[in-house]
Each structure stands twice: as C-alpha cells, then as structure tokens.
Amino acid sequence: MTAQPTSFALFAYRQEPGCFIHVLLNGLDLHDKGHKVKIVIEGPATTLLPEIETLDAPLPSLFKQATDKGLMDGYCLACATKLGAKDGAKASGLAPLSDMNGHPSMARYVEQGFTVINF
Template sequence: MYCLYAFNGELMCFVHVLLNGLDMAEKGMKVSIVFEGASVALIPELEKKDCPFHKLYMKAKSQGLFDGACKACSVKLQVKEDVEKSGIPLIGEMSGHPAMSDYIEKGYKIITF
C-alpha cells in the first residue's frame, strides 16, 4: 500500500503524481493520493474541462485514488469551497493537516512529491 503525498503546486509536477498513481493502480497496487500544501490549489484548475490534464485527473478521480485534500492548506490558499465542490474530502486530523502517521499505522508507505 502506498500513499502519494503531493505538496508541489506546479501542474507539470502534479501530472507525475497522477501518472504514477494510475500506473500503480493498474498494476494492482493499493494507492491513495493526498493533496497537501500548494497542490490543493490545483484542484480548481484540474476540474476545468479545458485544462490539458483534466481527463487524466478525472480518470484518477473516477478510480477513487484521491483520499483527500488538506483542510488547513485549502483554507489558507482560499480554495476550500472549490475543493468541496470537487467532491474530494477535506482531511486534517493533525492541526488541520493530514497526518502521515495515520497512513503509516495502516501499513502505507509514504511517497512525497
């Protein structure tokens, strides 16, 4: 089991999270993606149909790969409402941020981007 924590807010970097998550899932691995830090601001962009990576994002979303988006960062970067509209859960059991320890306790290996 793997949890991909995406911190980087650059779209071209986040594409690699999507590609790796989909590849891992297609190979039978259990994988979850967590939007953290600046990456939460990508959600409104990726939700747009004219975004060049919208289809890739929607494929990952339809496969249930997105575990959630950081609640604290979504508030700070003023995208909380957009994240809520996307249907991606806001998570943050560690002062508003998703705790890696929760995933580790469940047996996940953490990979950060």
C-alpha cells in the first residue's frame, strides 16, 4: 500500500553546509516521491545564502534543483537582517518571509496542512 502524499515544511536553521545539504536532499526526495514540500531558511542558515555558489559541491547544485522545482519558499527577513546577510539573501532570489514579527510563521504552514520539520 502506498502512503498518501502529504505536505512538509522544512525549516533549515543551522549554518552548517552539511546540515543544509541534508535539508535539500530530503526536500528533493520527498518532492520526487509526490509530496508537497516548502523549504524555509531561518536563523543562522540565512548567512549561507550570500555564499551558496561558492560552497563545496553538492550544495550549489542541490540548491539550484530545489529552487528550480519551486521548493524554496523563502528566508527569514529578521534573521537575515540581524545577521548581516540581508543583501545576499535578497540576491538569492528567494522571498523574504516576515509574517510573524519579522520571522516566518510556522502556524501558517500548519494551518495549510504542512507537517513542520526543523533541521
């Protein structure tokens, strides 16, 4: 019996490229298996956005794949601003998310039927 597709919001918090790679790998895997996926870049992970293209493989390629498939929902505007990554985050082409006092609201995803997973 095949499981019904579900929706997942993957929140990436860590500034560690290896951790971010796993967020992207899981997001792509879930998407490829028919699930709805949105990836949100939060906290210290926003500082990776300005340097995404200069990081070691496979991160740039996975980020492009996730972006091309529409999985990247955006980044935390408050965190990117506070951590000095706002311009680089903006240049990434991702949407700034700020619906909860400047931060992305997990409640919004839950209300839309997403299961929230924090990395």
